[in-house]
Amino acid sequence: MTKGVTKQSVDFAKWYTDVVKKAELADYGPVKGTMIIRPYGYSIWENIKSAADTMFKETGHVNAYFPMFIPESFMKKEAQHVEGFAPECAVVTHGGGKKLDEPLYIRPTSETIIWAAYKKWINSYRDLPLLINQWANVVRWEMRTRLFLRTTEFLWQEGHTAHSTAKEAEEEALQMIDVYRKLAEDVLAIPVYVGPKTDAEKFAGAVTTYAIEAMMKDKKALQAGTSHYLGQNFAKAFDVTFLNQNNVQEYVYATSWGVSTRLIGGLILSHGDDKGLILPPKVAPFQVVIIPIWRGDEAKTGVMEKVEQLTAELKVKNIRFFVDDNEQMSPGWKFHQWEMKGAPIRIEIGPKDVEKNQVVLARRDKQGKEFLPFEKAGQRVFELVDIIQKELFENAKKFRDENTIHVETYEELKKVIDNGGFAKGFWAGDGEAEEKIQKETKATIRCIPFDQKDGKGKCLLTGKPADKIAIFAKSY
Amino acid sequence: MTKGVTKQSVDFAKWYTDVVKKAELADYGPVKGTMIIRPYGYSIWENIKSAADTMFKETGHVNAYFPMFIPESFMKKEAQHVEGFAPECAVVTHGGGKKLDEPLYIRPTSETIIWAAYKKWINSYRDLPLLINQWANVVRWEMRTRLFLRTTEFLWQEGHTAHSTAKEAEEEALQMIDVYRKLAEDVLAIPVYVGPKTDAEKFAGAVTTYAIEAMMKDKKALQAGTSHYLGQNFAKAFDVTFLNQNNVQEYVYATSWGVSTRLIGGLILSHGDDKGLILPPKVAPFQVVIIPIWRGDEAKTGVMEKVEQLTAELKVKNIRFFVDDNEQMSPGWKFHQWEMKGAPIRIEIGPKDVEKNQVVLARRDKQGKEFLPFEKAGQRVFELVDIIQKELFENAKKFRDENTIHVETYEELKKVIDNGGFAKGFWAGDGEAEEKIQKETKATIRCIPFDQKDGKGKCLLTGKPADKIAIFAKSY
Numbered sequence: 001m002t003k004g005v006t007k008q009s010v011d012f013a014k015w016y017t018d019v020v021k022k023a024e025l026a027d028y029g030p031v032k033g034t035m036i037i038r039p040y041g042y043s044i045w046e047n048i049k050s051a052a053d054t055m056f057k058e059t060g061h062v063n064a065y066f067p068m069f070i071p072e073s074f075m076k077k078e079a080q081h082v083e084g085f086a087p088e089c090a091v092v093t094h095g096g097g098k099k100l101d102e103p104l105y106i107r108p109t110s111e112t113i114i115w116a117a118y119k120k121w122i123n124s125y126r127d128l129p130l131l132i133n134q135w136a137n138v139v140r141w142e143m144r145t146r147l148f149l150r151t152t153e154f155l156w157q158e159g160h161t162a163h164s165t166a167k168e169a170e171e172e173a174l175q176m177i178d179v180y181r182k183l184a185e186d187v188l189a190i191p192v193y194v195g196p197k198t199d200a201e202k203f204a205g206a207v208t209t210y211a212i213e214a215m216m217k218d219k220k221a222l223q224a225g226t227s228h229y230l231g232q233n234f235a236k237a238f239d240v241t242f243l244n245q246n247n248v249q250e251y252v253y254a255t256s257w258g259v260s261t262r263l264i265g266g267l268i269l270s271h272g273d274d275k276g277l278i279l280p281p282k283v284a285p286f287q288v289v290i291i292p293i294w295r296g297d298e299a300k301t302g303v304m305e306k307v308e309q310l311t312a313e314l315k316v317k318n319i320r321f322f323v324d325d326n327e328q329m330s331p332g333w334k335f336h337q338w339e340m341k342g343a344p345i346r347i348e349i350g351p352k353d354v355e356k357n358q359v360v361l362a363r364r365d366k367q368g369k370e371f372l373p374f375e376k377a378g379q380r381v382f383e384l385v386d387i388i389q390k391e392l393f394e395n396a397k398k399f400r401d402e403n404t405i406h407v408e409t410y411e412e413l414k415k416v417i418d419n420g421g422f423a424k425g426f427w428a429g430d431g432e433a434e435e436k437i438q439k440e441t442k443a444t445i446r447c448i449p450f451d452q453k454d455g456k457g458k459c460l461l462t463g464k465p466a467d468k469i470a471i472f473a474k475s476y
Numbered sequence: 477m478t479k480g481v482t483k484q485s486v487d488f489a490k491w492y493t494d495v496v497k498k499a500e501l502a503d504y505g506p507v508k509g510t511m512i513i514r515p516y517g518y519s520i521w522e523n524i525k526s527a528a529d530t531m532f533k534e535t536g537h538v539n540a541y542f543p544m545f546i547p548e549s550f551m552k553k554e555a556q557h558v559e560g561f562a563p564e565c566a567v568v569t570h571g572g573g574k575k576l577d578e579p580l581y582i583r584p585t586s587e588t589i590i591w592a593a594y595k596k597w598i599n600s601y602r603d604l605p606l607l608i609n610q611w612a613n614v615v616r617w618e619m620r621t622r623l624f625l626r627t628t629e630f631l632w633q634e635g636h637t638a639h640s641t642a643k644e645a646e647e648e649a650l651q652m653i654d655v656y657r658k659l660a661e662d663v664l665a666i667p668v669y670v671g672p673k674t675d676a677e678k679f680a681g682a683v684t685t686y687a688i689e690a691m692m693k694d695k696k697a698l699q700a701g702t703s704h705y706l707g708q709n710f711a712k713a714f715d716v717t718f719l720n721q722n723n724v725q726e727y728v729y730a731t732s733w734g735v736s737t738r739l740i741g742g743l744i745l746s747h748g749d750d751k752g753l754i755l756p757p758k759v760a761p762f763q764v765v766i767i768p769i770w771r772g773d774e775a776k777t778g779v780m781e782k783v784e785q786l787t788a789e790l791k792v793k794n795i796r797f798f799v800d801d802n803e804q805m806s807p808g809w810k811f812h813q814w815e816m817k818g819a820p821i822r823i824e825i826g827p828k829d830v831e832k833n834q835v836v837l838a839r840r841d842k843q844g845k846e847f848l849p850f851e852k853a854g855q856r857v858f859e860l861v862d863i864i865q866k867e868l869f870e871n872a873k874k875f876r877d878e879n880t881i882h883v884e885t886y887e888e889l890k891k892v893i894d895n896g897g898f899a900k901g902f903w904a905g906d907g908e909a910e911e912k913i914q915k916e917t918k919a920t921i922r923c924i925p926f927d928q929k930d931g932k933g934k935c936l937l938t939g940k941p942a943d944k945i946a947i948f949a950k951s952y
Contacts, residue, residue: 027593027596037540091569092568095617096564096566097563
């Protein structure tokens with residue numbers, strides 16, 4: 001089942017699919033573009049979800065659940081939104097054996113149904129802010145799909161907040177893109193560029209879209225999360241007003257923000273290698289896998305005693321562990337299997353180790369083995385969980401920084417994009433200029449990063465004075 | 477917003493809807509039969525989910541996610557299943573702006589799509605058992621809907637397990653109905669009768685369906701969870717075989733089991749009163765609500781100091797609390813509001829209490845107030861959380877037992893059903909006999925309880941010898 005994967009250098013796209021399938025993260029569903037998230041993949045999602053949900057609650061948000069059926073008439077209320085989303089919707093036309101009077105769209109995102117509800121709930125400034133998130137499945141009918149990265153149905157969270165001032169809503173949108181930055185960098189160990197999208201790339205219905213953009217190991221960009229300041233667009237479309245503190249009716253200000261199971265794709269593409277997946281300890285289903293080795297019952301007793309002693313200590317230390325004592329598989333097969341599945345740490349305990357009162361420890365992210373006195377094993381695992389998390393991030397950041405090249409001219413940009421990598425350079429172009437670049441190089445502006453240290457310069461395309469650097473890349 | 481609810485004695489159905497809306501648990505969605513679960517209601521669901529998920533994992537299950545789109549051809553593979561479910565499905569006929577070649581059913585339950593996947597994953601007895609659960613939304617096109625109790629879309633979990641022997645699968649189905657019993661009784665404080673359904677009432681595709689059945693305050697029954705032994709029905713429909721230990725190909729044995737957001741309806745109907753909701757502490761979003769009372773800033777400082785002292789202690793004790801310091805609402809309004817929302821415990825602290833170094837404590841489930849020395853407040857809350865949980869269960873059990881009447885004849889049964897209550901009596905009838913009773917009394921057999929203490933007797937309808945008691949009731 002876990003014969004090796006295609007090498008990254010041979011066929012990166014095939015390597016990716018091999019890892020997803022052989023690490024038992026996901027499988028294709030029967031309907032084109034759908035995905036089954038298998039238990040090992042879902043456990044990663046549970047860890048991501050739990051970390052994100054905690055951050056949302058710490059920033060004052062609460063969860064709710066809205067229906068997935070959106071009446072066709074709702075979808076059509078916000079002009080840009082319907083244009084952006086209606087063409088990729090799945091539509092229910094029959095229910096309970098009958099044709100429906102009005103077709104129902106399955107949510108591609110929930111702004112419309114949520115703002116229809118907010119109209120009922122918001123009357124006065126006293127009802128604001130409303131800070132609601134939902135964990136849900138959404139459907140977007142995609143032509144070219146890839147497991148986790150782009151599937152017809154996917155799991156995500158979508159925050160939808162309502163505010164009494166533009167300033168407060170803008171601050172919320174900025175706060176949430178920073179929450180996503182932390183989720184990506186501190187939990188997934190994926191460094192990201194953070195900043196607004198250009199108008200050409202923003203969400204259908206947004207005033208401003210902020211994004212976190214990561215570099216994958218093939219040097220392509222992955223948009224890993226977005227946060228939108230929606231202004232009063234949806235409030236106007238759904239006629240949601242409130243009585244402000246000066247007793248004047250005003251339209252409500254909005255944000256929305258989301259991350260999805262796509263993040264699991266980002267994890268694989270950021271950290272994986274030719275042996276398979278490499279998981280950051282914070283999201284790994286098992287931070288350490290213990291493989292007891294023995295022949296004969298006598299040896300087994302001694303080994304399993306040690307294993308139990310160690311797991312008792314790991315439990316106290318809140319380490320997620322798995323003891324792979326399956327007797328039908330060889331130790332070698334198990335080593336291979338858990339490398340494929342990206343377990344951060346592996347510990348072997350055999351009769352010789354019992355004799356020497358030691359364990360053998362191997363890190364997934366590094367070559368070599370450590371031979372540790374048995375008493376130190378638990379503490380070493382506890383330390384390594386943090387160390388590996390940090391080093392995975394640092395390695396990914398080093399890789400990204402080395403492959404983000406400053407360009408002064410369009411020719412330089414083309415070269416960078418051709419060779420693979422992110423091109424960053426001064427930009428004062430418009431949507432048309434962006435389109436020209438996309439057409440000629442397949443690269444788009446990923447974001448205008450908040451982090452602008454380069455002062456002023458000349459637009460790489462037009463030569464006009466420019467005070468902002470933009471980041472260009474081919475993307476997933 | 478929180479003016480009182482209709483009295484239970486005046487219009488029980490209206491009382492229920494009033495509570496759901498005024499406690500801000502849920503609201504109607506725009507599509508008929510759909511429901512918005514509001515943050516307060518969703519927080520209850522999160523607590524139920526977390527308790528259930530822990531129990532599932534403790535019994536060896538893992539979570540996964542399967543697509544919600546089921547090809548029409550899959551639905552048709554198991555004859556009883558399609559007959560039972562196809563008429564109440566929502567059907568997607570268009571996607572991405574085009575008519576689909578094959579209509580897609582939105583899952584009413586996931587046996588078919590999951591067993592199609594199991595076919596790929598199961599080859600040998602080494603692959604068994606497969607113990608998978610999923611948390612998901614499902615759709616059943618219902619004619620008569622009621623918030624939480626019966627909605628077109630609802631949230632649930634569905635376990636789907638695969639086994640190498642009938643015995644093991646039967647034990648799994650029994651284990652899971654007992655997990656549900658514990659969830660209902662120990663977490664929701666809802667006593668339940670547990671046992672198999674009759675053939676007439678079982679799941680479409682099951683060999684045996686086990687149910688937990690609860691009595692609501694209007695003395696009607698609520699089916700609160702079911703666990704099905706599916707035999708080889710789905711394995712045969714999807715051709716899922718495995719090589720057993722004797723090297724023989726055999727069809728796989730299956731179970732499935734589920735509970736849903738309906739449980740929230742059960743909570744309301746089991747514990748609520750004319751002041752609104754009453755929540756068991758284990759699922760209450762806030763186990764205690766603290767209401768500081770003051771006029772003037774000086775008084776405020778003293779009161780809020782005490783509040784902070786108390787909440788610091790509650791945090792250490794892992795108590796979920798909320799401080800309602802909203803200055804726009806009066807204490808009286810807040811008392812009323814938190815009674816409506818069913819918070820188990822309320823604590824008031826005003827300037828006089830600060831002076832006397834005391835707090836005022838009120839239980840939602842009992843009349844009267846306790847005046848406690850400040851130092852004892854935290855500990856008292858800690859104790860009350862368990863006491864209230866236990867007493868709510870005991871009261872509900874007393875009510876149910878008092879209203880479960882032993883009947884010897886059909887006349888007696890009719891009388892019990894007419895007056896309201898559960899009728900239990902010896903039963904040796906068949907499906908036809910059941911249908912007659914349902915037609916004439918609107919009562920159905922809720923289950924044949926495992927707990928059979930009455931020895932042998934005569935069937936209440938036919939007079940034939942019978943060795944089992946059945947429970948009859950009108951139901952939700």
